[in-house]
Amino acid sequence: MIAAGLCETCRHARPLTSARGSTFWQCGRAATDRRFARYPRLPVTRCDGFEATTAKLPAVGGPVAVAWSGGKDSALARHRALLSGYRPALLVNMASADGSVRFHGVGGELVARQADALGAELLQVPTAPEAYEARFEEMLGQLRARGFAGLVFGNLHLADVQAWFATRTARAGLAHVEPLWGWAPAEVEAQFLAAGFRAVVVSVMEDRVDRRWLGAPFDERFVAALAARPDVDVCG
Ligand code: SF4
Incomplete structure (x- = not known):
């Protein structure tokens, strides 16, 4: 089965299995929004329509x-x-x-x-x-x-x-x-960077992370250094 990326944990996705046993992912947003493909090309690594199944997104009547x-x-x-x-x-x-x-x-x-x-x-x-x-x-x-x-x-x-x-x-x-509730920390990093945000390391716990990272860009290199430590959550 092809890894579906974001669709795997998106509340708008529906997995479908063909007669030959292949699995497709159908995007529910495609029915009302032409920006989304009915059968997105996999894996989906970035998607403005993604909403995690675990996210808490209650309806509201104002700002x-x-x-x-x-x-x-x-x-x-x-x-x-x-x-x-x-x-x-x-x-x-x-x-x-x-x-x-x-x-x-x-x-x-x-x-x-x-x-x-x-x-x-x-x-x-x-x-x-x-x-x-x-x-x-x-x-x-x-x-x-x-x-x-x-x-x-x-x-x-x-x-x-x-x-x-x-x-x-x-x-x-x-x-x-809570739009991010239940997201894997690695997914948060990936989507933060994919959305074009930039951040800088402003604080570290010195018993876990070398202080030389202070001032460094929050990027794949820094995330990889954190991921190498089993006692560190890459989302802090
Ligand atoms: S909104 Fe995006 S992530 Fe969700 S099912 Fe559609 S294509 Fe996949």
């Missing part, structure tokens, strides 16, 4: 905001949300008390420049760790009051993290959107 760290996962989540028909109109960055990005540590001004480049409004919410939950819920209330219908996250596979955000987002009356 959505995007939880934005300035990193690759939030950028790809916003991109995939757009391709799935959502209207991301605001980026929300839950920052450290000094305004820098939590965990990555880059300055808040970089996030502001990213928002400018995307033509998106930015809401930066500085908070200390002990006040995070209260500030997060306060921010959700603001989104709701402003007419936002949901919040997009770039979570991949950490179920406890996803559940924490899902509970609070639903309690605030907002849809919880």
Whole structure:
């Protein structure tokens, strides 16, 4: 059987087996959108219509905001949300008390420049760790009051993290959107680069990754170096 690539895990794909035993993949989007072939040429390695079977893409009745760290996962989540028909109109960055990005540590001004480049409004919410939950819920209330219908996250596979955000987002009356949920980390890397995004390594755990990678482009070479370490998740 030919590897189908993205079609294998796409909610719009349907495998068909011919009388001779060959397997084809039928694209459900082709019925309503001429950009897609009914029987795509395999393997499909890049597709703007791809939606993972595991992704959480609830229907919404208005614009959505995007939880934005300035990193690759939030950028790809916003991109995939757009391709799935959502209207991301605001980026929300839950920052450290000094305004820098939590965990990555880059300055808040970089996030502001990213928002400018995307033509998106930015809401930066500085908070200390002990006040995070209260500030997060306060921010959700603001989104709701402003007419936002949901919040997009770039979570991949950490179920406890996803559940924490899902509970609070639903309690605030907002849809919880996870375009990348369940994606294999290697697929995230491949689709991030294939979509034309560029990123730079800004932070490493020195006990796992050599600090000489700091400042390096996030590319196939860096991903290969991470993949060589069994104790490292290539999506961080
Ligand atoms: S939308 Fe793309 S990935 Fe999904 S079935 Fe169609 S061709 Fe395959």
